[in-house]
Amino acid sequence: MDDVIIIGGSFAGLAAALQLGRARRKVTVLDTGLPRNRFAGHSHGLLGHDHKPPLDILAEARQQLARYPTIRLVNVRAESVSGTIDDFSVLTGDGESLGARRLILSYGVADQIPDVPGFAEGWGTSIVPCPYCDGFEVADQHWGLVWSGPQSRNYVRLYHDWTDTLTVFADGHDIAPDIRADLMRQNIPVVDGRITKIARHGGHSATVKLDTAPDVAVDILFAHPRNKPSASLHDAMGLVTVNTPFGIALKVDERRETSLPGIYAAGDLANPQMASVTTAISHGATAGISAQQSMLV
CATH class of the missing domain: 3.50.50.60 (FAD/NAD(P)-binding domain)
Structure with a gap:
């Protein structure tokens, strides 16, 4: 034994x-x-x-x-x-x-990787969950955040230590008006619509394709499935x-x-x-x- x-x-x-x-x-x-x-x-x-x-x-x-x-x-x-x-x-x-x-x-x-074309292929490279793990390498670049719920507001605050350029993807979530107003005051755009595909371009860069909005290119995409x-x-x-x-x-x-x-x-x-x-x-x-x-x- x-x-x-x-x-x-x-x-x-x-x-x-x-x-x-x-x-x-x-x-x-x-x-x-x-x-x-x-x-x-x-x-x-x-x-x-x-x-x-x-x-x-x-x-x-x-x-x-x-x-x-x-x-x-x-x-x-x-x-x-x-x-x-x-x-x-x-x-x-x-x-x-x-x-x-x-x-x-x-x-x-x-x-639990979402059933979005390109998500699984980019997971760990162009799509990551942790700024402490990967933030330094992409500091001062354009970050994207896939909104996942109320906790996402804390991520926005956290990311400011690494970048001032951030785009939030609502991905079907209902973001409260007061949170939207706060994001607007910080010059953080919110892109509505569902993410339909993520196209990877080299190491970290990714293009987020949506069902009701134009494509958005980011240098790194943060997501928390x-x-x-x-x-x-x-x-x-x-x-x-x-x-x-x-x-x-x-x-x-x-x-x-x-x-x-x-x-x-x-x-x-x-x-x-x-x-x-x-x-x-x-x-x-x-x-x-x-x-x-x-x-x-």
Whole structure:
């Protein structure tokens, strides 16, 4: 039996494994090899790894974990989870049944890409969600924002640190008159109509095509599609979740423990506020340390 099984081997999961391996705890990491940021050419804002491809950072991390004999990395999907603290069971996609005293869920979320031609092809390059991740590279250029609800007003305020040229695409949303008036005072145009297609031009540039308005070209388009957990293991275990403007997230305490004792969660799966590699690593390390300390005699 393992001390801990970690389901999801991206940044949060590997950070948890590192802490547990250094504590000489027996750990198995199950991973499908499909991290959320695999569409991005570079990862930004991670100290020591700024502007590196995220898949390269993960590959280097796996190589570093190889020096810890108690860590096992397995490229397989976790199909089901059952049990209680000190006696959890995980069934893998290849039919293996694994046991562990603790579980860490770090299988992340999947972005629900809208059915708009060109959106999927541009996701992670010309269409991005995070100014902290990509804003510096396109600072002082023409940004576009696909309105997604009341939270979009905060994005407008946030973007001013990077650019003064912004166009808002309503995309069928009913933007309140007072918000429209505020945007007008800031010289931020609002383009009505549904987005019908996004044409990509090179690295970041994109042309937004609409059903009732002329095309609009921008240097970068920010969008925030809803997301959902990449697996449903938490549902099967009855873990408490919270609804956010972006989707469903697992509820955890300051130690990253979920509503079921012995199960911890880290990464985007349990962090609806700030999706970033730095935060995922921090929360993953916390989950690993918390799981290890919970097993002390």
